[in-house]
Amino acid sequence: MDDAPAAAAGHDGGMHTSPVTVTFENFARFESERMFAGIAAAAGSSNVWNHYRVPTPIDQQTVIRMNRDTLYSAAIVDVSQGATITIPEAGGRYISIMLVNQDHYINRVLHEAGTYELTAEELGSDFVCAAARILVNPEDPADVAEVNRLQDQLGLSSGAGGQFAPAPVDEASFTETRDAVLVLARGLSGMERCFGRREDVDPVRHLLGAAVGWGGLPESEASYIKVEPRLPVGEYTLTVGDVPVDGFWSISLYNADGFFEPNELGAYSVNSVTGVRDADGSITVRFGGDPAAPNHLPLPEGWNYLVRLYRPRPEILDGSWTFPAIDAA
Secondary structure, three states, rough: OOOOOOOOOOOOOOOOOOEEOOOOOHHHHHHHHHHHHHHHHHOOOOOOOOEEEOOOOOOOOOOOOOOOOEEEEEEEEOOOOOOOEEEOOOOOOOOOEEEEOOOOOOEEEEOOOOOEEOHHHHHHOOEEEEEEEEEEEOOOOHHHHHHHHHHHHEEEEEEEOOOOOOOOOOOHHHHHHHHHHHHHHHHEEEOOOOOOOOOOOHHHHHHHHHHOOOOOOOOOOOOEEEEEEOOOOOOOEEOOOOOOOOEEEEEEEEOOOOOOOOOOOOOOOEEEEOOOOOOOOEEEEEEEEEOOOOOOOEEEEEEEEEEEEEOOOOHHOOOOOOOOOOOOO
16 A cells, blocks of 8 residues: 555545544544554654553653653554564563544454564455553652663564554544543443454443553553542552452552643552552552552542453452442541
């Protein structure tokens, strides 16, 4: 495929000579195209990896509710004439590469070392976002360096090598639709059936997920619990014991807009790998209060948090086990 004009490349719907009006029916598509364009621009091109070498920089949050438990790598890949992705041996470390199509459906997630063939027929669009996550201890420079080494071994090759460009949209209708969807999504307590294959998601929840957590993993890969405590800035605790996951769990704290709020402590999340454990092996997360306390997270106005459960076991997926709730300290 030759590089296409900006109005045509990357959009299966054909040429658009005038901006498209965005509604709830096509919002997921155009939110995805906006994300694709940003990811390709950050990489400098389509069909190349852009590696985030340190946990999410607070001044470079490209989507809401990012995490700092993994290092991201991302690429926009032209799969119209096939492509390949290679995953290196990771020594048992959590690694995933999620493939998101232009309609925000996820038809495949890769984990094991090896080279994988990608096709537009399987993935559902001519371009996909390949989003890699590799577990990291953000407090350990040696571990960060090891993950950087693994990132450098991620392979990518596109048969056509085309460059992605989004279809033009009417910005006023895009903003109006996105704002309305975000209001509706305030009542979304969990992310079940928001992400995954078309046949596995709920259409309404898929729409909401595209707005509040674009690029989230399917629930079989990660269970997300979005918590809006609607509590004032104060002092609260949450104690976590054994969690039935084959990966790990994390809690990330956000401001009212869904972003990490800059703080002098650099404290934004707590997870089961790096969290300081109590005498009984549990982890107590401290929201507000004493900044010197273990697992302390400073509270901004409108604070909320997201629990991520990676590789959840059946008892999480069927609802027979629930994550503990926050308590006043």
